[in-house]
Amino acid sequence: NCLCCITVKMSVGFIGAGQLAHALVKGFTAAGVIATHRITASSPDTDLPTVIGLRKMGAYFTTSNKETVNKSDVLFLAVKPHIIPFVLDEIGPDIEDRHLIVSCAAGVTISSIEKKLLQYRPAPKVIRCMTNTPVVVREGATVYATGTHAEVEDGKLLEQLMASVGYCTEVEEDLIDAVTGLSGSGPAYAFLAVDALADGGVKMGLPRRLAVRLGAQALLGAAKMLLESEQHPGQLKDNVASPGGATIHALHVMESGGFRSLLINAVEASCIRTRELQHLADQEKISPAAIKKTTLDKVLQQPGVTAAGVGVRTGLNLFNSSTSKHKKN
Amino acid sequence: MQLACLTAELAYQDAWCIHEVQRLAETQALLDRDWSKPFTLLQETSTDNVNTINKRDLSKIYSAPALRKTIFQVNMSVGFIGAGQLAHALVKGFTAAGMIATHRITASSPNTDLPTVIGLRKMGAYFTTSNKETVNKSDVLFLAVKPHIIPFVLDEIGPDIEDRHLIVSCAAGVTISSIEKKLLQYRPAPKVIRCMTNTPVVVREGATVYATGTHAEVEDGKLLEQLMASVGYCTEVEEDLIDAVTGLSGSGPAYAFLAVDALADGGVKMGLPRRLAVRLGAQALLGAAKMLLESEQHPGQLKDNVASPGGATIHALHVMESGGFRSLLINAVEASCIRTRELQHLADQEKISPAAIKKTTLDKVLQQPGGTAAGVGVRTGLNLFNSSTSKHKKN
Numbered sequence: 242n243c244l245c246c247i248t249v250k251m252s253v254g255f256i257g258a259g260q261l262a263h264a265l266v267k268g269f270t271a272a273g274v275i276a277t278h279r280i281t282a283s284s285p286d287t288d289l290p291t292v293i294g295l296r297k298m299g300a301y302f303t304t305s306n307k308e309t310v311n312k313s314d315v316l317f318l319a320v321k322p323h324i325i326p327f328v329l330d331e332i333g334p335d336i337e338d339r340h341l342i343v344s345c346a347a348g349v350t351i352s353s354i355e356k357k358l359l360q361y362r363p364a365p366k367v368i369r370c371m372t373n374t375p376v377v378v379r380e381g382a383t384v385y386a387t388g389t390h391a392e393v394e395d396g397k398l399l400e401q402l403m404a405s406v407g408y409c410t411e412v413e414e415d416l417i418d419a420v421t422g423l424s425g426s427g428p429a430y431a432f433l434a435v436d437a438l439a440d441g442g443v444k445m446g447l448p449r450r451l452a453v454r455l456g457a458q459a460l461l462g463a464a465k466m467l468l469e470s471e472q473h474p475g476q477l478k479d480n481v482a483s484p485g486g487a488t489i490h491a492l493h494v495m496e497s498g499g500f501r502s503l504l505i506n507a508v509e510a511s512c513i514r515t516r517e518l519q520h521l522a523d524q525e526k527i528s529p530a531a532i533k534k535t536t537l538d539k540v541l542q543q544p545g546v547t548a549a550g551v552g553v554r555t556g557l558n559l560f561n562s563s564t565s566k567h568k569k570n
Numbered sequence: 571m572q573l574a575c576l577t578a579e580l581a582y583q584d585a586w587c588i589h590e591v592q593r594l595a596e597t598q599a600l601l602d603r604d605w606s607k608p609f610t611l612l613q614e615t616s617t618d619n620v621n622t623i624n625k626r627d628l629s630k631i632y633s634a635p636a637l638r639k640t641i642f643q644v645n646m647s648v649g650f651i652g653a654g655q656l657a658h659a660l661v662k663g664f665t666a667a668g669m670i671a672t673h674r675i676t677a678s679s680p681n682t683d684l685p686t687v688i689g690l691r692k693m694g695a696y697f698t699t700s701n702k703e704t705v706n707k708s709d710v711l712f713l714a715v716k717p718h719i720i721p722f723v724l725d726e727i728g729p730d731i732e733d734r735h736l737i738v739s740c741a742a743g744v745t746i747s748s749i750e751k752k753l754l755q756y757r758p759a760p761k762v763i764r765c766m767t768n769t770p771v772v773v774r775e776g777a778t779v780y781a782t783g784t785h786a787e788v789e790d791g792k793l794l795e796q797l798m799a800s801v802g803y804c805t806e807v808e809e810d811l812i813d814a815v816t817g818l819s820g821s822g823p824a825y826a827f828l829a830v831d832a833l834a835d836g837g838v839k840m841g842l843p844r845r846l847a848v849r850l851g852a853q854a855l856l857g858a859a860k861m862l863l864e865s866e867q868h869p870g871q872l873k874d875n876v877a878s879p880g881g882a883t884i885h886a887l888h889v890m891e892s893g894g895f896r897s898l899l900i901n902a903v904e905a906s907c908i909r910t911r912e913l914q915h916l917a918d919q920e921k922i923s924p925a926a927i928k929k930t931t932l933d934k935v936l937q938q939p940g941g942t943a944a945g946v947g948v949r950t951g952l953n954l955f956n957s958s959t960s961k962h963k964k965n
Contacts, residue, residue, distance in 0.1 A: 441902065453862070460858075488820070
């Protein structure tokens with residue numbers, strides 16, 4: 242039983258201790274799929290509010306990314322996309338054969354990660370995934386694509402982990418940016434919608450708390466109906482809109498305002514921005530202006546980390562460096 | 571205290587079967603009891619029985635939701651006037667929640683061709699074309715018909731209402747006072763509750779509010795709340811808020827279906843296969859809604875947490891705000907609420923035109939035993955909610 246394998250043997254580490262790491266740890270522990278003493282998270286920044294939350298859940302927090310690597314088998318890269326190259330250079334020398342690197346960074350391609358890690362290991366196991374914050378309540382939406390050296394079992398292992406906190410499926414890598422625009426950013430669209438629906442309820446006389454509650458409950462119920470039904474969303478909408486009734490009047494004003502179009506625009510804008518960020522990361526040089534000096538100092542203070550090791554040089558093209566800066570293990 | 575001991579015995583044996591308990595409990599001795607106030611059982615504890623259950627165990631069992639469900643199943647029958655989408659969704663939800671045994675559910679409609687009728691029969695509910703039969707077989711009576719049909723129905727079933735009946739109207743825009751005014755022609759103290767629910771009761775994630783009428787007791791409200799809480803969120807509100815609730819959570823699922831359809835279009839435009847796009851869109855909405863319900867944080871705070879600096883999400887949010895996304899949703903809630911009030915006004919003021927009823931439907935109603943043309947108020951220009959002439963002798 243593979244779930245037992247995860248709980249008994251696997252340790253999971255998070256490079257990065259922000260919203261994503263916090264949400265995943267909360268979901269995994271609620272699902273009981275990992276014992277908290279087998280979870281490590283690290284960040285040079287100890288002031289993040291999520292760090293307190295991680296400690297409260299029983300995860301081990303450290304300022305040393307290297308320590309996380311050494312303690313873990315499955316390694317989630319839960320940092321912002323432009324930090325990924327720094328992190329890969331920092332932990333590259335410590336990666337071993339057992340490690341499964343799972344990148345959750347929007348727009349960062351498998352090939353860019355593999356290119357960097359190949360400087361340190363001959364066959365780094367990389368999986369790219371895109372998830373979203375509702376993993377924190379175990380209703381996330383996750384897709385993943387496996388890298389060149391990751392085995393089918395590695396993919397299945399990740400799928401098992403992520404399926405414990407929501408929906409999870411494998412996709413071709415070139416779909417992941419579109420998924421980012423849809424379900425990655427999707428929760429934000431929903432929060433906006435409930436805020437507005439509640440405003441509508443309050444305008445028509447409802448107290449705020451009740452309006453927020455009813456708005457969120459209506460969305461939740463409708464989404465659940467959709468997921469459990471074979472019917473088309475349009476058919477389900479038709480079933481609710483009785484002739485001459487209140488609902489069809491409301492639907493008309495929504496259509497008149499181009500409601501559908503706004504949502505298509507949103508998915509498109511998020512997807513396009515994701516591809517932009519990927520392009521920036523692949524092509525441009527990482528400017529020192531993108532990193533806080535204090536953060537960099539904290540990283541350099543870690544045992545074993547050198548300035549050359551994290552590639553801090555002006556104009557360094559971090560993803561395309563072909564000079565081997567470190568001897569291969 | 572046969573029921574308590576039976577329940578305890580079965581619980582200890584881990585043989586918790588609602589239907590088994592029901593069968594055992596439907597003995598004459600239990601049928602003779604007054605079950606009208608189920609929660610007062612908490613005060614009755616008795617140890618003079620062969621099963622030596624002590625008081626602590628009994629009170630633990632009495633407080634269990636399962637026992638309350640059992641009480642409900644043992645003595646309550648539920649009927650639906652109307653066999654359309656709403657009746658179907660409620661029956662599906664109640665049976666999935668195990669709140670009511672299906673043989674205690676009746677639904678009726680003069681129209682046997684509705685696709686939902688097949689669904690109701692499949693679930694084991696008893697379907698009939700006679701509304702009067704539903705009334706006679708039921709204790710809690712849901713009026714699950716369209717608002718303009720309500721006056722006809724009330725005239726048809728009015729003579730058959732008895733003291734035990736709890737009338738629950740789910741019709742948008744139909745006020746408690748209009749229903750009570752009609753039923754007062756037949757009974758001195760009709761128990762009426764008005765509620766507004768929505769279709770996700772079918773998957774037990776509905777949103778329901780209710781307001782109790784003049785003659786309905788607090789326990790009647792609590793009974794309905796227990797029923798509706800088994801299929802989603804349920805709370806009592808002042809009656810004058812119900813139209814706004816209709817605009818928000820009554821119509822709300824339609825807004826969500828529209829949204830997922832559009833989100834999926836966006837995903838497909840950017841390269842995703844349709845099935846995956848619909849799945850991810852619905853899942854994202856569900857997860858976000860669940861986060862909101864389980865969090866004390868403001869929706870705006872949760873949105874901020876998702877929108878990282880310079881990232882994809884904040885770019886998307888900008889195009890939504892530029893298009894007035896929020897405003898469209900406020901407009902929708904307002905439009906639905908206003909239309910609900912319009913329909914209520916129409917029902918209160920205007921005469922029901924014969925043009926609003928199909929002749930064949932009316933004929934079917936008139937063919938029911940006991941139905942007369944005068945009984946259903948079919949006269950041109952009859953003002954159905956404001957008729958003060960007593961057409962029937964009071965029971």
